[in-house]
Amino acid sequence: MQRLSQIYLLIYGKAKRPRIKTCACLMVRKVTWYDSLLPEAPLSGQGQLKGLVDFFRGAMPDLSLTLQRPLHVGEQGVVLGYWKASGTHTGPLGPSLPPSGANISWEGSVVIRTQPALAAPSQPGGEEQAVGPTPGVEDGAAATGAVEGQLLGRTVWWSWDPIFLFRELGWKGQILAADDSETPAVAVAPPAPPAEGDLAMRTAKEARDAFATEAEAAEAAAAVVAAAGVAAERLAESPEALAAVQAANRAVVEMYFHTYNTGHYAVLDHIVHPEYQYDGLLDLGGRRGREAMAAMMGGWRDCIPDMAIGHELFVAVGNDKVTFRWVIRGTHATPDSKLLGVTANGAPLLVRGVTTLTLRGGRIARKVSHANAAYTLQQLGAAIHPVIPLPAGAGKEEVKQPE
Structure with missing residues (x-):
């Protein structure tokens, strides 16, 4: 559990470079990451996650993350925690949010669905090899540096309300918050209907x-x-x-x-x-x-x-x-x-x-x-969400809907 909690710090914690290589041993290679910032574009795989991390750290090089409460263990290998992030906005957070110099903080929760790592002793080439397949465990459960039986994150729900961060950064996108107009100020494509069996x-x-x-x-x-x-x-x-x-x-x-x-x-x-x-x-x-x-x-x-x-x-x-x-x-x-x-x-x-x-x-x-x-x-037609550049491939790969 202590190593799993490092997911917070190893992804976003203060460092000269994002410590994705270290974090790789704590998540499966094909980790699925649902982030409130990208409500219709879940990330699939550590490469896309690294793109999101680079995006944040480019805007806030001193970005740090701390756990506010202890982790809670649940059914189905689920772990729940709460976090708080802070940093100085010295770089653009996408084209809609230029550098403001503001010292900012925001908070949220994280839910991690875990599974045991499947790892074998290093082979001559120095690569960890997967042991398996094992029923009920997804492909990609082995991670470089993982110890067999160690918990790995395979699905992560990183949940927060970005509007508080946007406002701290000077977001002016709210066009029609409390107007009596019955005509949307912003034309938005309607959401796709639910798939059969949604x-x-x-x-x-x-x-x-x-x-x-x-x-x-x-x-x-x-x-x-x-x-x-x-x-x-x-x-x-x-x-x-x-x-x-x-x-x-x-x-x-x-x-x-x-x-x-x-x-x-x-x-x-x-x-x-x-x-x-x-x-x-x-x-x-x-x-x-x-x-x-x-x-x-x-x-x-x-x-x-x-x-x-x-x-x-x-x-x-x-x-x-x-x-x-x-x-x-x-x-x-x-x-x-x-x-x-x-x-x-x-x-x-x-x-x-x-x-x-x-x-x-x-x-x-x-x-x-x-x-x-x-x-x-x-x-609702009342605001323009800041433009958030997606990591390469985000939302394009099919992500299996969690049961």
């Missing part, structure tokens, strides 16, 4: 169809919260108890998705902790508890009548967290509604982000969520 839309439908009525859903919510509370009380009884707690926590969060997709807010009476607090895309005016959760869901649902929210990644982490990558699809079409300050104009939306929910006593007590607000505003 995982996020499939999970959204399953969540929506799980219960026929609000009363039935509320009754089920009371039951899963009670079960989660009992499981938490038995956590110290046996090694198997952690798995029971994680399953119970996932069941509570499935009720969260059901409510988001249906508006069955009676469920919130059961699954939301009285002290629930929200850190995310919407401004809830300091609300807490059930009121905050209802306002957060309503902030999207009231603006997008055909909204569907599903997940592409969904894992329990430790004994009190559930992490997921969510996807919202729909149309900003409710008359007179405002989303992120923008009046409804019929804009189609595709929004992705990563959220971690922390549970206490079987109830959701905190939500930390990251998504690219600048990209969402662009889809």
Whole structure:
């Protein structure tokens, strides 16, 4: 775990040169990297990742990264952490963000899906050779310098909201933030429709169809919260108890998705902790508890009548967290509604982000969520996202959708 945590520091940490060669022993060769900065262009392979690192370090040669909280271990070989970056903007961050000289900082989360390294002793040529194939382990699991059994990152979700960084750098791209105009100020190509069998839309439908009525859903919510509370009380009884707690926590969060997709807010009476607090895309005016959760869901649902929210990644982490990558699809079409300050104009939306929910006593007590607000505003026709040069090949190779 300590070596895996070096992914943060070895990629972006202070050094004369980016230490990608050292980092190569901590990730598979074909690592897939989802970055909020490039919401529609996942990176595939260490070469593309190096291009992104070079881009940042060219703009901020003194760029440094620190872990704010300890790493958390979850199901399916998933590791969760939080980070903070800082540096001095002395070079261009793409053509839209020329050097400003500003001392800046920003923060986010990282979710890493790992797998054991497969390495054999060095061969005469000095190259590490893969041992395998092994069922369930992807090609490219061997990494130069890796020790057999060492955890390697194979999929990384690097999540943050770039709009805060852009604003620190003097971004002036917001054209129509709180205007009453119903005509988009920026023409944007609509997002592609979901592919047949799209995982996020499939999970959204399953969540929506799980219960026929609000009363039935509320009754089920009371039951899963009670079960989660009992499981938490038995956590110290046996090694198997952690798995029971994680399953119970996932069941509570499935009720969260059901409510988001249906508006069955009676469920919130059961699954939301009285002290629930929200850190995310919407401004809830300091609300807490059930009121905050209802306002957060309503902030999207009231603006997008055909909204569907599903997940592409969904894992329990430790004994009190559930992490997921969510996807919202729909149309900003409710008359007179405002989303992120923008009046409804019929804009189609595709929004992705990563959220971690922390549970206490079987109830959701905190939500930390990251998504690219600048990209969402662009889809709403209200802003122009800064131009970010893509690493060679980014978004062009087919990236397998995570199950």
